[in-house]
Amino acid sequence: MAARETKAPITEEVNKTEEEVDLDTSSKAALVVVSLGADRASQIYKYLNEQDIEDLTYEVAKLGKISNSQVETTLDEFYKLCLTHKMMTDGGLDYARNVLEKAFGESTARNLLEKVSKTLQSKPFNFFMKGDPQALLSILQNERPQVIALIMAYMEPEQAAKILEQLTDEKRIAVIEGMASMDRVSPEAIAIVEEEMKRKFATIITSEDNMSLGGIDFVADMMNNIDRSTERKVFDQLTKSNPDLAQDIRNKMFVFENILDMDDRSVQRFVRDCDTKDVVFALKNASEEMRSVFFSNMSKRMADSVKADLEITSNVRLKDVEEAQQRIVNIIRKLEDQGEVFIKKGGDDDDDIIL
Numbered sequence: 001m002a003a004r005e006t007k008a009p010i011t012e013e014v015n016k017t018e019e020e021v022d023l024d025t026s027s028k029a030a031l032v033v034v035s036l037g038a039d040r041a042s043q044i045y046k047y048l049n050e051q052d053i054e055d056l057t058y059e060v061a062k063l064g065k066i067s068n069s070q071v072e073t074t075l076d077e078f079y080k081l082c083l084t085h086k087m088m089t090d091g092g093l094d095y096a097r098n099v100l101e102k103a104f105g106e107s108t109a110r111n112l113l114e115k116v117s118k119t120l121q122s123k124p125f126n127f128f129m130k131g132d133p134q135a136l137l138s139i140l141q142n143e144r145p146q147v148i149a150l151i152m153a154y155m156e157p158e159q160a161a162k163i164l165e166q167l168t169d170e171k172r173i174a175v176i177e178g179m180a181s182m183d184r185v186s187p188e189a190i191a192i193v194e195e196e197m198k199r200k201f202a203t204i205i206t207s208e209d210n211m212s213l214g215g216i217d218f219v220a221d222m223m224n225n226i227d228r229s230t231e232r233k234v235f236d237q238l239t240k241s242n243p244d245l246a247q248d249i250r251n252k253m254f255v256f257e258n259i260l261d262m263d264d265r266s267v268q269r270f271v272r273d274c275d276t277k278d279v280v281f282a283l284k285n286a287s288e289e290m291r292s293v294f295f296s297n298m299s300k301r302m303a304d305s306v307k308a309d310l311e312i313t314s315n316v317r318l319k320d321v322e323e324a325q326q327r328i329v330n331i332i333r334k335l336e337d338q339g340e341v342f343i344k345k346g347g348d349d350d351d352d353i354i355l
Contacts, residue, residue: 028074030059031066035075080104084112137166145171149178150193157221164222165230173237180219180245220252254333254343256282256325260293262332266341267297270332276302280309281324284316 023031033041033056087096100109140148140163148167152160152175164172223231238246259267271279271294283291283306295303335341 023070023074026055026059027063028077029056030063031071031074032078033060034063035071080108080112081116084116088113088116137163141167141171145174146178147193149175149182150190152222153179153182153218157218160222161226165226169233169237172234173241176219176234176238176249177242177245179222180216180249182215216248216252220249223249223253250333251326251329254329256329257290258343259328259332260290261344262293263342263344264297266332266343267293269341270328270335271298271302273331273335274328276305276309278324278327279306280313281316281321282328283310284313284321285318 033044036044084096084100087099091099097109097113100112103109104112140151143151148163148171152163155163164175167175223234226234235246235250238249279294283294295307298306332341332343336343
């Protein structure tokens with residue numbers, strides 16, 4: 001009896017200690033990343049600068065054992081912060097305060113708003129985020145392409161796409177080239193642009209750290225949201241003036257994984273033009289969902305052949321897999337240009353669907 005009486009308090013004390021340990025902000029960030037899984041976490045990493053990636057990776061590596069209670073508490077806090085951020089950017093401070101107070105109470109709402117407000121205030125050109133595209137266009141259209149490129153790099157791709165559609169042909173290409181070649185922008189350069197825009201917006205927001213902006217990925221994401229007519233016009237002009245950049249953007253706009261979003265008829269069409277060996281290599285490390293899309297849209301004879309080859313094909317280099325996938329992507333892009341397949345993109349593409 002005595003032994004059992006001494007063990008119970010010790011166990012309770014250990015559990016209590018584990019549950020009461022408060023994680024710091026860095027550990028919480030690492031916990032969120034781990035909870036997302038490798039694939040989703042990799043999408044977050046591309047938006048971070050090198051120092052942030054190094055710091056976050058270090059925190060993930062030393063995270064150690066975490067209790068279920070800590071996981072639930074951290075993810076709940078992360079969800080609430082994301083919700084608060086969206087309400088503030090979409091509906092404004094008053095709207096966010098009213099909704100949050102009703103949902104979580106006055107005290108929690110106040111804490112959430114304070115945390116998110118600091119984040120929003122630290123982002124340069126944040127005053128553009130809720131601007132009407134036509135109003136912003138009237139302000140930006142007379143600015144230098146380099147200035148427009150810098151400001152648009154801070155916008156959401158959908159908002160940037162609306163601005164891009166309305167620019168003149170000449171300025172549109174110059175802005176795209178400016179964003180695509182943009183990498184890391186110093187605080188000094190941002191401050192100069194913000195000072196120039198101060199007369200018009202009466203707002204200067206300082207930046208303390210270099211930030212990763214623009215780049216090929218951003219341009220590709222933006223191009224995925226503009227209308228087809230503008231896209232074709234951009235690429236026609238860009239191919240003449242900067243063919244390498246045009247191809248780099250095209251390569252980023254549609255990747256092998258996007259095949260999952262294609263309709264069956266389009267998949268059946270491009271599969272007919274694919275080399276069987278390329279299909280085998282491309283599917284070697286593909287998901288079961290991707291394999292299913294291919295097998296269900298090819299003839300039984302071809303499907304049986306590919307499945308048999310997949311069983312006996314081994315020691316395939318990742319480089320060979322990626323090259324095979326890229327060749328298939330190139331076929332799809334070519335057929336799309338010819339109007340024979342349909343690639344689902346952001347925005348309204350109803351007029352481009354091939355029936």
